Amino acid sequence: MAIPNLTELREQIRARNGERPTGPELSLVEDLPGPGGLALRRYGHGERRPVLVFVHGGAWVLGDLDSHDRTCRRIAAACGVEVLAVDYRLAPEHPCPTGIDDVAAVLRWARPWAVAGDSAGGYLATLACLRLRDAGEPVPAAQILLCPNTDLTLGQPSVQEKGTGYGLDAEFLAWAVEQWAPDQEQRLDPMVSPILVPDLRGLPRTVLVTAEHDALRDEGEVYAKRLAEAGVSVTYRCEPGLVHGFIQGMDLTSPEAASAHERVFADIRALVDEIPQPDTVDGPTSGEPVRSDDED
Numbered sequence: 001m002a003i004p005n006l007t008e009l010r011e012q013i014r015a016r017n018g019e020r021p022t023g024p025e026l027s028l029v030e031d032l033p034g035p036g037g038l039a040l041r042r043y044g045h046g047e048r049r050p051v052l053v054f055v056h057g058g059a060w061v062l063g064d065l066d067s068h069d070r071t072c073r074r075i076a077a078a079c080g081v082e083v084l085a086v087d088y089r090l091a092p093e094h095p096c097p098t099g100i101d102d103v104a105a106v107l108r109w110a111r112p113w114a115v116a117g118d119s120a121g122g123y124l125a126t127l128a129c130l131r132l133r134d135a136g137e138p139v140p141a142a143q144i145l146l147c148p149n150t151d152l153t154l155g156q157p158s159v160q161e162k163g164t165g166y167g168l169d170a171e172f173l174a175w176a177v178e179q180w181a182p183d184q185e186q187r188l189d190p191m192v193s194p195i196l197v198p199d200l201r202g203l204p205r206t207v208l209v210t211a212e213h214d215a216l217r218d219e220g221e222v223y224a225k226r227l228a229e230a231g232v233s234v235t236y237r238c239e240p241g242l243v244h245g246f247i248q249g250m251d252l253t254s255p256e257a258a259s260a261h262e263r264v265f266a267d268i269r270a271l272v273d274e275i276p277q278p279d280t281v282d283g284p285t286s287g288e289p290v291r292s293d294d295e296d
Contacts, residue, residue: 004175006061006092013062020249023073031065035109038102039087041065043076050113050277052081052268053140055103055128057119057147057245059176060091068118071247075116078265081272084110088124092179096192099180103128107140113277114142114204114268118247119216120180122148126194126203126223133202141275143204144268146247147214148223150195152177152187156218166213168244173215195223200230205275207235207267209260214244235267 028044088102122145163170250257
């Protein structure tokens with residue numbers, strides 16, 4: 001395939017994000033420095049609420065705090081939670097496992113009630129939870145994974161079945177995986193491809209949503225089944241007729257996507273009602289974002 005010009009691609013995505021309508025107004029939206037100087041954005045209500053850390057998608061190479069600003073605002077407003085978005089470092093400048101390091105550091109620092117992510121963000125969220133579990137550290141009470149990557153070998157049937165003509169092409173997906181995990185042998189490591197983890201016990205209660213016409217559909221479904229077989233409480237749903245990334249603004253043009261959004265929000269509200277929440281973020285409550293690309 002033609003190798004994308006990543007600089008131009010990032011600029012195009014930023015321009016497109018600038019044209020997207022803003023999300024709902026909230027009483028508190030602030031940027032603040034997180035652990036190691038990671039830039040975070042807090043979406044709050046001016047009072048203590050359960051904290052949900054959100055990890056944006058973008059194939060490990062795209063996305064930032066602005067790309068998913070509307071999505072985070074909508075989650076905060078619709079679900080009554082405080083959202084803490086993470087501007088993790090991107091590949092190929094910062095390949096695997098840097099993004100996992102960043103998300104795990106934020107989970108340790110914030111001690112959130114839940115972690116959520118779409119696409120590569122869902123991948124980073126679940127691998128950060130696995131890292132904390134394996135280290136014997138507290139994990140969030142819930143994880144919400146929307147169209148997540150879980151198999152970097154790209155061996156599931158939907159990669160070929162839905163990998164052309166539905167937005168997330170198999171060739172682009174293969175290129176993105178190479179940027180994140182250049183070594184093919186590396187992709188067989190369970191801590192790089194979570195679908196290969198032999199024991200998934202002890203992971204958070206999970207909501208996992210896939211889309212019918214998504215190249216990642218099957219790896220999400222298999223991961224949900226493996227979680228359930230390990231005794232993890234799982235809510236799994238495949239949204240009919242939808243494509244990868246439906247959580248990102250597709251509600252503006254598709255009634256079906258809008259309904260799917262409402263189902264995700266209802267899932268999160270149900271978790272809020274059913275799972276006890278810890279305290280909110282223990283770190284700084286205000287300040288400008290600080291980022292050092294030289295930090296490990």
